[in-house]
Amino acid sequence: MTAADTLPxxxxxxxxxxxxxxxxxxxxxxxxxxxxxxxYRERVRDTALGFxxxxxxxxxxxxxxxxxxPQWLISELAAQSVGAVSMGVYQDSxxxxxxxxxxxxxxxxxxxxxxxxxxKILEARTGxxxxxxxxxxxSRGLRKYDDPLLLDLAEVERMGxxxxxxxxxxFEALVEATRPDDVxxxxxxxxxxxxxxxxxxxxxxxxxMAESFTAVEPLAPGDEFLSFLPLPWIGEQMIAVACxxxxxxxxxxxxxxxxxxxxxxxxxxxxxxxxxxxxENMVSEVQVKIEDSSWAKxxxxxxAMRKGCAAADLRLAKRPLPAALALERRLAELxxxxxxxxxxxxRRMKRAYTGGAALxxxxxxxxxxxxxxxxxxxxxxxxxxxxxxHADGDIKFQTVGLPVPATEIRIADNGEILTRSPAVxxxxxNNPEATAETLEDGWLHSGDAGYLDExxxxxxxxxxxxxxTLHDGTRFSPQFIENKLKFSPYVRExxxxxxxxxxxxxxITIDFANxxxxxxxxxxxxxxxxxxxxxxEIYALVREHVAxxxxxxxxxxxxxxxxLLHKELDADDAELTxxxxxxxxxxxxxxxxxxxxxxxxxxxxxxxxxxxxxxxRTATTRTELRIESLAEAVAVPGAAGRGTDEAPxxxxxxxxxxxxx
Amino acid sequence: MAHDPHPSANxxxxxxxxxxxxxxSDTARRLTVEAVSLSFGGVTALDDVSLDVHxxxxxxxxxxxxxxxxxxxxCISGLYRPQRGRILFHDAAGAAHELTRRRPHQIAAVxxxxxxxxxxxxxxMSVLDNLMLGRHIRMRGGLVDAxxxxxxxxxxxIEARRRVEEIIDFLEIESIRHxxxxxxxxxxxxxxxxxxxxxxxxxxxxxDEPMAGMNTEEKEDMARFVLDLGEEWGLTIAxxxxxxxxxxxxxxxxxxxxxxxxxxxxxxxxxxxxPEVIRAYLxxxxxxxxxxxxxxxAPA
Numbered sequence: 001m002t003a004a005d006t007l008p009x010x011x012x013x014x015x016x017x018x019x020x021x022x023x024x025x026x027x028x029x030x031x032x033x034x035x036x037x038x039x040y041r042e043r044v045r046d047t048a049l050g051f052x053x054x055x056x057x058x059x060x061x062x063x064x065x066x067x068x069x070p071q072w073l074i075s076e077l078a079a080q081s082v083g084a085v086s087m088g089v090y091q092d093s094x095x096x097x098x099x100x101x102x103x104x105x106x107x108x109x110x111x112x113x114x115x116x117x118x119x120k121i122l123e124a125r126t127g128x129x130x131x132x133x134x135x136x137x138x139s140r141g142l143r144k145y146d147d148p149l150l151l152d153l154a155e156v157e158r159m160g161x162x163x164x165x166x167x168x169x170x171f172e173a174l175v176e177a178t179r180p181d182d183v184x185x186x187x188x189x190x191x192x193x194x195x196x197x198x199x200x201x202x203x204x205x206x207x208x209m210a211e212s213f214t215a216v217e218p219l220a221p222g223d224e225f226l227s228f229l230p231l232p233w234i235g236e237q238m239i240a241v242a243c244x245x246x247x248x249x250x251x252x253x254x255x256x257x258x259x260x261x262x263x264x265x266x267x268x269x270x271x272x273x274x275x276x277x278x279x280e281n282m283v284s285e286v287q288v289k290i291e292d293s294s295w296a297k298x299x300x301x302x303x304a305m306r307k308g309c310a311a312a313d314l315r316l317a318k319r320p321l322p323a324a325l326a327l328e329r330r331l332a333e334l335x336x337x338x339x340x341x342x343x344x345x346x347r348r349m350k351r352a353y354t355g356g357a358a359l360x361x362x363x364x365x366x367x368x369x370x371x372x373x374x375x376x377x378x379x380x381x382x383x384x385x386x387x388x389x390h391a392d393g394d395i396k397f398q399t400v401g402l403p404v405p406a407t408e409i410r411i412a413d414n415g416e417i418l419t420r421s422p423a424v425x426x427x428x429x430n431n432p433e434a435t436a437e438t439l440e441d442g443w444l445h446s447g448d449a450g451y452l453d454e455x456x457x458x459x460x461x462x463x464x465x466x467x468x469t470l471h472d473g474t475r476f477s478p479q480f481i482e483n484k485l486k487f488s489p490y491v492r493e494x495x496x497x498x499x500x501x502x503x504x505x506x507x508i509t510i511d512f513a514n515x516x517x518x519x520x521x522x523x524x525x526x527x528x529x530x531x532x533x534x535x536x537e538i539y540a541l542v543r544e545h546v547a548x549x550x551x552x553x554x555x556x557x558x559x560x561x562x563x564l565l566h567k568e569l570d571a572d573d574a575e576l577t578x579x580x581x582x583x584x585x586x587x588x589x590x591x592x593x594x595x596x597x598x599x600x601x602x603x604x605x606x607x608x609x610x611x612x613x614x615x616x617r618t619a620t621t622r623t624e625l626r627i628e629s630l631a632e633a634v635a636v637p638g639a640a641g642r643g644t645d646e647a648p649x650x651x652x653x654x655x656x657x658x659x660x661x
Numbered sequence: 662m663a664h665d666p667h668p669s670a671n672x673x674x675x676x677x678x679x680x681x682x683x684x685x686s687d688t689a690r691r692l693t694v695e696a697v698s699l700s701f702g703g704v705t706a707l708d709d710v711s712l713d714v715h716x717x718x719x720x721x722x723x724x725x726x727x728x729x730x731x732x733x734x735x736c737i738s739g740l741y742r743p744q745r746g747r748i749l750f751h752d753a754a755g756a757a758h759e760l761t762r763r764r765p766h767q768i769a770a771v772x773x774x775x776x777x778x779x780x781x782x783x784x785x786m787s788v789l790d791n792l793m794l795g796r797h798i799r800m801r802g803g804l805v806d807a808x809x810x811x812x813x814x815x816x817x818x819i820e821a822r823r824r825v826e827e828i829i830d831f832l833e834i835e836s837i838r839h840x841x842x843x844x845x846x847x848x849x850x851x852x853x854x855x856x857x858x859x860x861x862x863x864x865x866x867x868x869d870e871p872m873a874g875m876n877t878e879e880k881e882d883m884a885r886f887v888l889d890l891g892e893e894w895g896l897t898i899a900x901x902x903x904x905x906x907x908x909x910x911x912x913x914x915x916x917x918x919x920x921x922x923x924x925x926x927x928x929x930x931x932x933x934x935x936p937e938v939i940r941a942y943l944x945x946x947x948x949x950x951x952x953x954x955x956x957x958x959a960p961a
Binding site for chain 1: 822830
C-alpha cells in the first residue's frame with residue numbers, strides 16, 4: 001500500500017497498526033462504549049459500500065447534519081472512501097440555511113441524525129431535487145414517516161456488509177483509488193458577512209495541516225480528546241478527523257450536547273480545542289462559584305490567584321521564578337488549583353487551544369495562573385484551520401504565535417495578513433469570483449489586519465473592515481474592548497461601536513444565568529430576561545465593570561455610553577454566526593434605533609420585539625431600554641488611569657500600536 | 662355489582678346524554694370504569710361514572726375544578742375506594758384485574774402507574790435514585806437473593822439501571838441525572854415525575870395534570886413525550902388536563918366530568934361542539950375557536 005496520504009488511507013493505516021486500541025468512545029444510556037480502530041474501519045467500509053449500493057459516485061457530495069456521534073465521522077469517511085465529498089451542516093441551522101447549503105453543494109445523499117434534522121430536509125425537499133436519499137440514525141419519532149426518501153443508516157450499513165462479504169477487496173481497492181488531490185470536505189466558512197461560502201479542502205490540504213500541526217505539537221496515540229463542538233467547524237475537523245487519523249488518539253463524544261461539561265470531567269482529556277466562548281464560560285463559572293462560597297475559600301482563592309498570576313507572568317516572560325514564589329505557587333496548586341482543574345475537567349490537560357476568534361488577555365492569564373497550558377491558534381477555514389500557533393513555552397497573550405512548519409505569513413501593504421502553505425484550500429465551491437478575491441498566486445487573503453512583532457510572532461488586530469479609527473486618529477480593535485467586557489461573568493456578549501462616531505459605545509447582553517444568580521443572592525426579584533436586564537442594580541453592576549475596564553483603555557477608546565440589550569443575541573436571528581461570532585454589521589443594521597439612541601441625547605429608548613414560538617405563533621413585547629452614561633470617566637482628559645491593581649496591562653492593547661505596514 | 666362486564670359490546674360510554682354512535686378505535690379495552698360512585702360524607706365526588714379506555718389511546722378527562730377528575734384517578738390507582746361500581750384493568754395477556762378491591766402497590770404491580778398533580782418526589786435524592794426507587798416494584802429478591810448478591814441480585818440491578826437509563830434517554834434528562842430533584846426547575850421535576858411512573862413499566866399510564874404550571878415550551882416538550890409514549894412505547898394513557906389546546910391536540914378521546922357526572926364523551930371535535938360541554942364547562946363559546954390557542958378554562 002502506498003503512503004497514507006488521504007483520510008481513508010490514514011484510517012486503514014491506523015487500523016492495521018493499532019487495531020485493538022480505542023478510536024472512538026461514546027456515552028450511551030449512561031455507559032461509555034468504545035469503538036476500536038479495527039471496528040471503526042469496518043463500519044466505514046460497510047457504510048461506504050452501502051453508499052455505493054445507493055448509487056453514490058466519485059465526486060458526489062454527501063451532506064451530514066447532526067450532533068457529534070460516531071456515525072457522523074463514519075459517514076464522512078465512508079463518503080471520502082468512494083471518492084465523494086462530505087459537507088457538514090451546523091446542526092442548529094434553520095431549515096432555510098440547511099436548504100441553501102445542500103442545494104448549493106448539490107449533495108445527493110443527506111445523513112440527518114434524527115427527526116429534528118429530517119424534518120428540516122423534508123420541509124425543504126422541493127428545493128432539493130438532487131437529494132436521492134435522507135439517511136437517519138436515530139429513529140425516534142420517525143416511525144410514522146413513510147416518505148420513500150427516508151432510510152435508516154443502519155440498514156445502509158447492513159447492505160454494505162452484505163456487499164463486502166460478496167466482493168472482498170472492493171473497499172480496499174476503492175481506498176487505494178483515493179487521491180490526495182481529491183476534495184475531501186466542503187467546509188462552510190463562518191460567514192460574519194453574508195451567506196456562507198463552501199471552501200473546498202483536499203486530502204492533501206488536511207494531511208499537510210495535520211502534518212505541520214503534529215510536528216510542533218507532539219500529540220500521543222494514547223491521548224484523549226473530547227469532541228463536543230459542531231463537527232462542521234474546521235477546528236473540529238482538524239482535530240477529531242485529520243489529526244486523530246494522523247496520530248491515532250481517542251476521540252470521545254459526549255452523551256448529549258447538554259452533558260458535555262460533565263463528560264469533559266469524566267474523560268479528563270489531554271487536549272482541547274475550543275473557541276473563546278468555552279474558555280470565557282469556564283472563567284465565569286469559577287468566578288460565580290467562588291463568589292457563592294464561604295469567606296475562607298474566597299480568601300484562599302484570592303491568594304492563590306495572585307500567586308498563580310505572578311508565577312505565570314514570570315514564566316511567560318521566560319524569567320526564573322524566585323524560590324519563595326515557586327513554593328507558594330506549589331502550595332496554591334495543592335490548596336486550590338488542583339480542585340478547580342478537576343471540576344473543570346482540565347486536570348490531565350497537556351495542551352489546550354483557543355481559536356476562531358480572539359481571546360481576552362485576562363482569560364488567558366487566568367488559565368496560565370491555574371497551570372493550564374492554553375495556547376492560541378490562528379487560522380481560517382481556508383488554510384484547513386491553522387497557520388499560526390503558540391509553541392510550548394513561547395506564549396505571549398497579545399500574539400497568536402509563530403507560523404507552523406511549511407507555512408509562510410506575510411503582511412500585505414494594506415496591513416492584511418497573507419498565508420501560503422500546502423494547507424491552503426483550492427477554492428470556493430461554485431464561486432470562482434470569491435475564490436479569485438481570496439486566492440492570489442497561492443497567497444490566501446485573510447481579511448484580517450495584523451503585524452509581526454520583533455520575535456516574529458503574529459499579532460492579529462481584528463477583521464480588517466472592523467478595525468476602527470478613533471476620533472483622535474488611533475486605530476483600534478472593537479473586539480479587544482468586547483473581550484475585556486466579556487471577562488465579567490455577568491456579561492455574555494458585547495458589541496462595541498465607535499469607528500464612525502465621535503466616541504465609543506457598547507451594546508451589552510447580560511449572562512442570564514450568572515446575573516440571575518447574583519440577583520437571587522441580593523434578593524432581587526425578577527421575571528424574564530428583559531426584566532432582569534433592565535434592573536437598575538444590574539445596570540450598576542455592569543457599569544462598575546465598564547468603569548474599571550475603562551481605566552485600562554486609552555482615553556479615546558473608553559466606553560462613554562452603554563445599554564443592556566433586552567434579549568440575548570442568537571444565531572437563529574442571524575445576530576451571531578453558527579460559531580457564535582458577533583455579526584457586528586448586521587447588528588448595527590438591525591438595531592439601528594438603539595445605536596442612534598446610544599449617540600443621542602436621551603437616556604431611554606423604546607423597543608419592540610416579535611417572539612416566534614415553536615408552533616409558529618408570534619407575540620409582541622414592548623419595553624424601554626435605559627442608556628447608561630459614563631461621561632465623568634473621561635472627564636480627566638488624556639490622563640490615563642493605568643491599571644494599578646496588578647501587572648501592567650498596556651501591552652495587552654495591541655491596536656494602540658496599530659496601523660503598521 | 663349492577664352492571665355486566667359486556668365484553669363484546671362496543672358501546673363507548675353508557676352515559677344517558679351520549680348517543681352511542683360515535684366512532685372509536687376498535688382495539689381492545691384496557692380500562693373499564695363501571696358505574697363508579699364515591700362520596701365523602703354528604704359530598705358526592707363521583708356519581709355513577711362509567712368510561713372505557715381502549716388500547717393505545719390517549720384519553721383526556723376534563724372538567725371544571727371540583728368535577729371529580731382527580732377523585733376518579735385516585736379510585737383507579739387505589740388511593741380511594743369507591744362505594745359503588747367497579748374498575749377493571751385488562752392487561753396485555755388478556756387477564757382482567759378488578760382494581761376496586763386492590764391496594765395501590767398491587768395496582769402498580771399489574772401495570773397501572775400514575776403521576777401526581779403536585780410533584781411527589783424525594784427532593785433530596787438524585788433524579789437517578791428517584792427513578793431507581795420507582796423501579797423497585799419490578800425488582801424481585803429477598804434475604805436469600807441479597808445474600809447471594811453477586812449471583813442473583815446484581816444482574817437484576819444492572820437490568821433495572823439499564824431500563825432507567827432508557828427512560829432518562831427518552832425524557833432527555835441525561836444532563837441532570839445526578840442532580841437532586843429539589844434543585845431542578847419545576848418543568849423538569851414534572852418530567853422526572855413522569856419518568857418515575859414509567860419506571861414501573863406500566864401498560865396504562867395515568868397522568869394528573871402533567872402540564873400544569875408549565876410555560877409554552879415546556880408544554881410542547883411534554884406533549885411530545887406523551888405522544889411518543891403512545892406511538893413508540895405503545896402505552897395507553899389517561900390524563901387530566903386543563904389546557905384545552907393540549908387536550909384537543911393530544912387526545913383521541915375526551916371524557917367530560919361535571920359535578921361528579923360524565924356529561925359528554927367523544928372525539929375532541931365532538932366534545933368541542935357539544936352544547937352541554939360549552940355551557941357547563943366553559944360558560945362561553947371559547948372552545949369553538951380553540952385551535953392551538955390556549956384556553957385556560959380553570960385557574961390553576
